[in-house]
Amino acid sequence: MKVLVAEDDRYTREGLAELLESEGYSVVTAVDGQEAIERFQHNRPDFVCLDIMMPNQGGYEACRKIRSLSSDVPIIFISAKSEEVDRLVGFELGADDFIAKPFSVREVLARVRAVARRCFAAHGEIMASFKLGDLQIFPAELRAMRGDATIELSPRDVAILRLLHDHPGVALERSKIFAHAWGESYLHNSRTLDQHISQLRKRIEPDPKQPRLIMTVHGVGYRYDP
Amino acid sequence: MKVLVAEDDRYTREGLAELLESEGYSVVTAVDGQEAIERFQHNRPDFVCLDIMMPNQGGYEACRKIRSLSSDVPIIFISAKSEEVDRLVGFELGADDFIAKPFSVREVLARVRAVARRCFAAHGEIMASFKLGDLQIFPAELRAMRGDATIELSPRDVAILRLLHDHPGVALERSKIFAHAWGESYLHNSRTLDQHISQLRKRIEPDPKQPRLIMTVHGVGYRYDP
DNA sequence: AAACATCTTACAGAGTGTTGACAACCCGTG
DNA sequence: CACGGGTTGTCAACACTCTGTAAGATGTTT
Numbered sequence: 001m002k003v004l005v006a007e008d009d010r011y012t013r014e015g016l017a018e019l020l021e022s023e024g025y026s027v028v029t030a031v032d033g034q035e036a037i038e039r040f041q042h043n044r045p046d047f048v049c050l051d052i053m054m055p056n057q058g059g060y061e062a063c064r065k066i067r068s069l070s071s072d073v074p075i076i077f078i079s080a081k082s083e084e085v086d087r088l089v090g091f092e093l094g095a096d097d098f099i100a101k102p103f104s105v106r107e108v109l110a111r112v113r114a115v116a117r118r119c120f121a122a123h124g125e126i127m128a129s130f131k132l133g134d135l136q137i138f139p140a141e142l143r144a145m146r147g148d149a150t151i152e153l154s155p156r157d158v159a160i161l162r163l164l165h166d167h168p169g170v171a172l173e174r175s176k177i178f179a180h181a182w183g184e185s186y187l188h189n190s191r192t193l194d195q196h197i198s199q200l201r202k203r204i205e206p207d208p209k210q211p212r213l214i215m216t217v218h219g220v221g222y223r224y225d226p
Numbered sequence: 227m228k229v230l231v232a233e234d235d236r237y238t239r240e241g242l243a244e245l246l247e248s249e250g251y252s253v254v255t256a257v258d259g260q261e262a263i264e265r266f267q268h269n270r271p272d273f274v275c276l277d278i279m280m281p282n283q284g285g286y287e288a289c290r291k292i293r294s295l296s297s298d299v300p301i302i303f304i305s306a307k308s309e310e311v312d313r314l315v316g317f318e319l320g321a322d323d324f325i326a327k328p329f330s331v332r333e334v335l336a337r338v339r340a341v342a343r344r345c346f347a348a349h350g351e352i353m354a355s356f357k358l359g360d361l362q363i364f365p366a367e368l369r370a371m372r373g374d375a376t377i378e379l380s381p382r383d384v385a386i387l388r389l390l391h392d393h394p395g396v397a398l399e400r401s402k403i404f405a406h407a408w409g410e411s412y413l414h415n416s417r418t419l420d421q422h423i424s425q426l427r428k429r430i431e432p433d434p435k436q437p438r439l440i441m442t443v444h445g446v447g448y449r450y451d452p
Numbered sequence: 453a454a455a456c457a458t459c460t461t462a463c464a465g466a467g468t469g470t471t472g473a474c475a476a477c478c479c480g481t482g
Numbered sequence: 483c484a485c486g487g488g489t490t491g492t493c494a495a496c497a498c499t500c501t502g503t504a505a506g507a508t509g510t511t512t
Contacts, residue, residue, distance in 0.1 A: 095340065096340065097323070097340075154457075154458085156458090167366075169364070169366075169367045169369075170366045170367055171366065171367055171368040189459070189460055189461090190460095190500095191459090191460070191461075191462090191501085191502090191503095192458085192459060192460075194500090194501060194502060194503085195458090195459075195460085195502085195503075196458085196459095197501095197502085198501090198502055198503055199458095199503095201502095216500095216501070216502090217368060218466090218467060218468075218499095218500070218501080219380065219381065219467090219468075219499085219500070220368065220381060223367070380468085380469095382469090414470095415470065415471060415472085416471095416472095416489095417470080417471065417472075417473095417490090417491090417492095418469080418470060418471075420489095420490060420491060420492085421469085421470075421471085421491085421492080422469085422470095423490095423491090424490090424491060424492060425469095425492095427491095442489095442490070442491090444477090444478055444479080444489065444490080445478090445479090445488085445489070
């Protein structure tokens with residue numbers, strides 16, 4: 001598991017890196033906010049520890065940027081500023097935990113483990129099959145089955161169906177679906193998603209004119225109702 | 227989302243329960259460790275807040291037992307014992323966060339949301355459901371429910387209802403509502419808001435002629451009375 | 453080069469939000 | 483208690499945005 005540590009104080013940074021490496025993590029470091037963002041983009045760590053007080057874009061800025069690049073990577077803030085207001089800002093920005101300096105090594109490890117266990121508990125299940133209504137979907141085989149009829153799917157189809165499955169009842173915005181199935185930074189044309197939904201419905205809906213699996217939510221996106 | 231609150235001090239317990247309920251969580255309470263375990267088995271909450279110092283099996287015992295029953299339910303410890311050693315024991319036992327007494331309402335909510343967000347991706351923050359009278363509103367789904375009747379809502383409907391919910395009993399000026407649901411800089415025509423309120427009432431008020439959720443305040447705007 | 457999948461363009465049709473007209477209503481005033 | 487100015491409720495038409503989908507363009511694999 002790869003961890004990005006962004007921290008300007010050399011002693012703290014190297015101490016953290018060493019500590020995490022001794023626990024079996026592979027560590028990438030950054031000395032300021034700007035570098036943190038670049039390293040994040042380049043190395044794609046599974047986990048991020050951010051100092052708040054850093055030169056050249058602080059931790060908040062870096063956090064916001066990283067969240068915009070990847071909505072689900074776990075982020076832990078490290079800071080000398082331990083007042084409640086700072087913690088709240090951190091949580092609002094989507095931080096997963098908050099460690100106040102000075103901290104003990106044991107505490108850091110305990111928190112990293114807690115967050116890691118939480119966030120990656122389900123990772124082994126990405127390839128497991130799942131059900132969408134009366135459709136059984138096999139991601140690994142890129143196909144779905146209804147009764148004994150087989151339907152071929154593209155990886156993107158599977159990504160869309162999985163997203164819908166993981167958020168039953170939720171009206172998912174087009175941008176969310178796009179980000180999930182195409183990637184955050186894709187410059188997309190307006191009709192591409194509709195086109196895919198249209199094609200997908202033709203194949204998975206018994207009656208594509210009256211969709212029951214992929215419902216459209218006008219002005220927002222699409223929804224799956226169990 | 228169902229939350230189990232285990233806390234022996236009655237004042238704290240009821241305060242927490244009320245707070246969480248106002249945020250749309252359904253709350254189950256327990257006054258000691260033994261009861262916490264029973265309630266957990268019986269009610270299967272999605273989330274647990276445990277006080278450490280409780281009679282009849284403390285929070286640590288309860289946490290261990292709950293973890294053995296369910297390895298992935300999020301657990302937050304609440305305690306007056308805020309020394310590091312306690313937090314570490316908590317994390318080793320699989321706690322997801324730790325709140326030290328005395329705590330502020332905002333901090334509890336921020337932490338609950340943070341943990342909820344990382345455990346149930348879609349349920350965090352602004353997506354959490356809330357109640358307006360006998361109406362349960364699900365922002366993420368753009369729907370509301372009364373009993374088992376479902377009402378479809380637009381994002382703007384939800385914005386208006388949320389504003390009303392967040393300011394119970396307050397007569398909100400039309401301009402405030404407009405700014406919140408349309409955006410500050412929108413140049414609006416006089417009848418637009420009325421029209422929306424009218425349409426909204428038709429859908430959410432049992433008797434649109436005698437509104438009970440969205441009351442008119444002549445010369446000012448609208449108000450929600452709990 | 454053919455076959456295939458994916459993306460873009462273009463346009464029609466559906467669905468919403470907005471608006472102005474007017475009726476109904478509230479409330480202070482004579 | 484009736485009046486009148488101002489405020490709110492509602493209707494129906496309009497304008498506009500959003501969505502579905504066919505057909506052509508582009509890119510990729512074999």
